[in-house]
Amino acid sequence: MSRGLAVENVTKRYGTAAALDAVSLTVADGAYAVILGPSGSGKSTLLGMLGGFIDPDQGRVLIGGEDVTALGPVQRPTTTVFQDYALFPHLDLADNVAFGLRMRGWKRAARRGRAAEMLSLVGLEGAAERRPHALSGGQRQRVALARALAVEPAVLLLDEPLGALDLALRRAMQRELKAIQRRLGTTFVHVTHDQEEAMAIADMVVVMEAGRIADAGPPERVYLRPATRFAASFMGEINLLPARALPERGGGPMFETALGPLPSPAAGGALPVRALLGIRPEHLGLALEEMPGPARRVTTVPATVRESAFFGTHHRVVVDPQPAGPPLIAHLPQRADPRPGDRLMLAFDPDDAVILPEEET
Amino acid sequence: MRAITGLAAAGYALLLYAFIYLPVVVLVLFSFHDGRLPIPPFRPATLKWYAEVLGDDDVTEALVNSFAVAALSSAVACLLGFLAAWGLARVALPGAGAMRTLLMAPLTVSYLIIGLGLLISFNLTGIDRSLLTTGIGHAVINTPLCFAICSASMGAQHTGLERAARDLGASELKVLALVTAPVLWPAILAAFALSLTFSWDEFVIAFLLTRFDVTLPVEIWSLLRSGLSPKTNAAGSLVFLVSVVVVLLAELLFFRRRAS
Numbered sequence: 001m002s003r004g005l006a007v008e009n010v011t012k013r014y015g016t017a018a019a020l021d022a023v024s025l026t027v028a029d030g031a032y033a034v035i036l037g038p039s040g041s042g043k044s045t046l047l048g049m050l051g052g053f054i055d056p057d058q059g060r061v062l063i064g065g066e067d068v069t070a071l072g073p074v075q076r077p078t079t080t081v082f083q084d085y086a087l088f089p090h091l092d093l094a095d096n097v098a099f100g101l102r103m104r105g106w107k108r109a110a111r112r113g114r115a116a117e118m119l120s121l122v123g124l125e126g127a128a129e130r131r132p133h134a135l136s137g138g139q140r141q142r143v144a145l146a147r148a149l150a151v152e153p154a155v156l157l158l159d160e161p162l163g164a165l166d167l168a169l170r171r172a173m174q175r176e177l178k179a180i181q182r183r184l185g186t187t188f189v190h191v192t193h194d195q196e197e198a199m200a201i202a203d204m205v206v207v208m209e210a211g212r213i214a215d216a217g218p219p220e221r222v223y224l225r226p227a228t229r230f231a232a233s234f235m236g237e238i239n240l241l242p243a244r245a246l247p248e249r250g251g252g253p254m255f256e257t258a259l260g261p262l263p264s265p266a267a268g269g270a271l272p273v274r275a276l277l278g279i280r281p282e283h284l285g286l287a288l289e290e291m292p293g294p295a296r297r298v299t300t301v302p303a304t305v306r307e308s309a310f311f312g313t314h315h316r317v318v319v320d321p322q323p324a325g326p327p328l329i330a331h332l333p334q335r336a337d338p339r340p341g342d343r344l345m346l347a348f349d350p351d352d353a354v355i356l357p358e359e360e361t
Numbered sequence: 362m363r364a365i366t367g368l369a370a371a372g373y374a375l376l377l378y379a380f381i382y383l384p385v386v387v388l389v390l391f392s393f394h395d396g397r398l399p400i401p402p403f404r405p406a407t408l409k410w411y412a413e414v415l416g417d418d419d420v421t422e423a424l425v426n427s428f429a430v431a432a433l434s435s436a437v438a439c440l441l442g443f444l445a446a447w448g449l450a451r452v453a454l455p456g457a458g459a460m461r462t463l464l465m466a467p468l469t470v471s472y473l474i475i476g477l478g479l480l481i482s483f484n485l486t487g488i489d490r491s492l493l494t495t496g497i498g499h500a501v502i503n504t505p506l507c508f509a510i511c512s513a514s515m516g517a518q519h520t521g522l523e524r525a526a527r528d529l530g531a532s533e534l535k536v537l538a539l540v541t542a543p544v545l546w547p548a549i550l551a552a553f554a555l556s557l558t559f560s561w562d563e564f565v566i567a568f569l570l571t572r573f574d575v576t577l578p579v580e581i582w583s584l585l586r587s588g589l590s591p592k593t594n595a596a597g598s599l600v601f602l603v604s605v606v607v608v609l610l611a612e613l614l615f616f617r618r619r620a621s
Contacts, residue, residue, distance in 0.1 A: 051528060073527045084518070086525035090543045099539075100529035151529065 003064025003077070003154040004029035004187060005050065010059030012045055019045040020056070021211040027155075027204060029064075032181050032188045034198040036234065037208030043191045044159060046208070050189060051157050052076040063154055077154035081161045085144040087132035093119060093143055094128035100151035118146040121180065138169045145177075149184065156181075158190040162197065174200050195235050199223065207231040229356045232278050239284070239328045242358065243277040258325040259301055263350040276356040281316065283352040284330035287345035298347050303328065305342040310334075319344065385601060392594035410595040420596060423580035427561060430492055430576055434499035435556035439549055441500070442507025447541060450515040451523070461512070467505045475502060476566040483570070490572040498566040503556035510555070514548035547614070554611030558604045 005027050012020040020042045027033040037043045048054035049061060052073040060069045068076055079100065088096050097115035098106070106114070116128055122142035132140060141161060148156055158177075162170045178201045181188045192198055198205050199219040206216040207230070215222050215231035226232035229240065243255035243262070253264040257277055287300050303319035306327060314331040317338050321328060330346055332338055395407040414420050445464055449457055467475065479498050480490075488494060519541060526540045542549065564578040571579055577600055584593045 053524065053528075073524075074530050074532065078528075080525070080528045082521060082525060084521055086521040088522060088526075088540060088544070090546070099526065099531075102539075103530035103535065147529070 004031070005064070005155050005189070006062045007046070007049070008060045008062070010046075010049060010056040010061065012042075012049065012054060012056055018211045020049070022059070023211070023213055024059075025206060025213060025216065027187060027189060030185045030187055031203045032178065032190070032201055033204045033206060034202035035189065035191045035206045035208060036193065036195055036198040037214075038193060038234070040210075041208040042211040043193075043208045045211075047080075047157050047159055047189065047191045050155065051078050051080050078157055079148035079151060079153040080157040080159060081141075081144045081148050083160045083163055085132075085140045087140055087143055087147070089132055092129050092131055093124065093135075096132065096143055097147045097150050099147060104151065114150060115146070118150045119143070121149070122146045123176075137164055138173065141165065141173060145180070149180075149186070153186065155187045155189060158188065160191055160193070162192070162194075170197070171200075177201060199235075205235075207234055209234075225354055226278070226356065229276055229278075229358075232354065232356055237281050237329055239279045239281065240356070241277045241279070241326065243275050243355070245273050245275070259321050260325075262299055262353075265350050265353045265355060272355070272357060274358045276358055278354040278356050279328075279348055279352070281329040282314070282331040283348045284328065284346050285348065286332060286336065287347035299350055301325075301328070301346045301348075303344050303346050305338045305340050305344060307340055308338045319346065388594050389598045389601070391591055392598040394591045394594070396591070398589055398591075410591040411599075413592050414595045414599065417592075420577070420580055420584075423575050423577045424599075426492055426574055427577040430496045430499060430567075431557050431560040434496040434560050435503060435553050437496075437500040438503035438507045438556050439511075439553045441504045442509075442552060443511045443542070443545070443549055445504075445508050446511035446515055447537070450512065451520065464508050465505050467502065468509070472502060472563065472565040476569040479566070480569050490570050492571065492574050492576070494570040495567050495576060498570050499556075499560040499563060502563070502566065503559055506559070507549075507552040507556060510548055510552040511545060514545055519544060550614055551611055554607050554614075558607050561607070562600050562604055 007023060007025050010020055010023050011018060023042070023046065025046075035043045035046060045054055049056055052068070052071055052075070056069065060067055062068065063077055088099065091099070094112050094115040095102075097118050098111035101111035101114060112128070116125070119125060119127060122145050124139060124142055124146070127139075132143065135143065141164075144161070161177075162173050165173060174197055177188070177190070181201075190201065202219050204217065205219045205222045207214040207222060207226075207228075209228075209230045214234070215227040217227075222231060223235045226235060232238050233240070241257045241259065243257045245264075246254040246256050246261060254261050255264050255275070255277060262277065284301075287298075302322040304322060306318045306320055308315055308317045311331075312334075314334060315336055315338055317330050317332055318327050319330060322343075328346070338344065392410055393406045393408070394410075395404040449461060449464075454460065476498060479494065479501065483490065483494050522540050522544060523536050526536045531539065562578055563576075564582065567576045567579050568582065575583075577596070581593060581596050581600070584590070584596065
């Protein structure tokens with residue numbers, strides 16, 4: 001009974017500050033959506049609004065096509081996995097998981113049976129009679145998930161559910177959340193400030209900035225072709241160069257940048273006159289390497305290494321382009337061994353670069 | 362030198378405890394006194410005064426009255442105090458601070474003043490003095506206490522639990538009955554036990570607001586009017602014993618829960 005959801009033009013103000021500013025969003029039925037943003041970006045307000053805990057000043061919330069804006073959390077077909085889990089300390093795990101079913105009038109035996117099923121879904125079979133205080137953080141997280149899923153919500157909301165877990169456990173729980181979501185087909189909306197977490201589990205990433213949606217779409221698209229400067233830099237490191245379109249002279253559109261004239265990435269539609277050219281560090285390689293793919297254009301940039309650090313999967317270097325230009329960040333291969341002062345020839349495929357609208361910052 | 366200060370400290374502690382507990386010890390001791398008057402020298406030891414007290418219908422009736430008044434008025438005080446604490450903790454109201462202060466202020470007002478006020482009020486409204494009016498009086502003095510205890514144990518983590526319960530479809534009544542009250546159960550029990558002991562041996566209000574049926578402290582007072590007797594000591598010892606048992610039970614329940 002999973003259903004998609006939509007918010008239409010919702011606004012929420014606290015005093016004069018807008019926590020949400022005319023936000024519209026559609027999440028498809030059965031999708032795993034991740035709302036990503038720094039603290040204060042409005043992501044938790046948006047989630048609270050989906051759960052019915054926060055009333056919008058304007059706009060509508062729809063679940064499965066029905067307007068639920070006026071409904072409180074009690075009536076909404078949503079349940080939430082809270083950041084602090086909020087397990088009931090006076091109830092055992094089965095009664096915790098069965099709480100929502102009890103509210104729906106299930107008989108004790110039936111709801112305890114269903115709770116046992118839900119506990120085994122999250123890998124806690126046989127723990128029905130334990131108490132929340134006897135559990136580890138990861139186990140509490142699982143119980144909170146089982147409790148929220150037991151009532152078969154149309155949409156499951158997760159408010160930074162993995163924030164309190166250590167890194168290894170967090171990665172494991174990400175895989176598990178994704179697997180459970182696939183299995184049940186329920187629409188999940190998950191809030192986090194961790195962009196790796198977002199990319200690891202999302203079908204759809206929604207990047208929020210200061211109460212607005214900076215970009216929304218599949219993780220690959222948002223990472224590789226971000227719509228805004230904010231989305232580009234929040235998803236990962238990126239080199240941004242102010243760019244100006246040059247008059248067409250044959251051989252494709254060109255931009256004038258601090259590095260000199262650069263070919264424009266292939267893009268549909270008209271190019272803006274003024275823009276930012278974004279290049280991810282991993283797209284800047286050494287010119288000696290063979291660039292993969294037969295028919296790729298390559299642009300080279302001579303540079304001097306300013307600093308270098310080994311990150312395991314790559315060397316992260318900061319280079320000064322020659323003869324002039326802002327410092328660039330590049331990821332070089334593990335074996336490259338770059339040292340400060342080394343002169344390199346960097347190369348990138350202009351199609352890997354991305355054109356972003358220029359914004360005042 | 363250290364030994365001397367240690368000895369002095371121990372001596373001081375002994376004196377302090379003696380100062381606090383000697384009257385009670387004397388009271389209890391002379392309830393076993395084999396003689397007509399509770400005066401030294403102590404002549405051991407008899408239970409006849411207890412037999413006499415428990416055989417006295419007036420005393421046993423007053424004992425039952427006291428139990429009933431204490432239990433019911435404490436239950437009412439707990440309910441009112443808990444609901445007031447919950448409301449003030451969960452809803453942002455203008456003047457919440459003032460309301461808190463007003464609710465707790467009666468703790469500092471003497472029972473005599475409260476008793477007189479109630480007596481005048483009941484007279485004006487034409488309600489006869491009875492165990493009911495005494496119970497009302499005890500609920501009045503114990504509600505601020507229950508409010509203070511419940512209020513102190515309501516924290517932000519409980520707000521999160523209530524929100525989770527609503528999210529799962531619980532109405533406000535069910536949130537209260539199935540989450541808030543059970544989670545705060547130790548505090549509510551402690552408040553109830555404390556109210557119980559306060560009501561159990563309260564004299565001034567009971568004296569002003571009872572008429573034909575009286576509570577045990579009032580009955581003891583009327584026994585005293587016919588002169589000192591080890592029988593009064595026995596009755597007083599019983600009152601003290603019940604208070605001690607209630608306090609110990611509350612401590613056990615409250616602290617055992619806290620520790621887990």
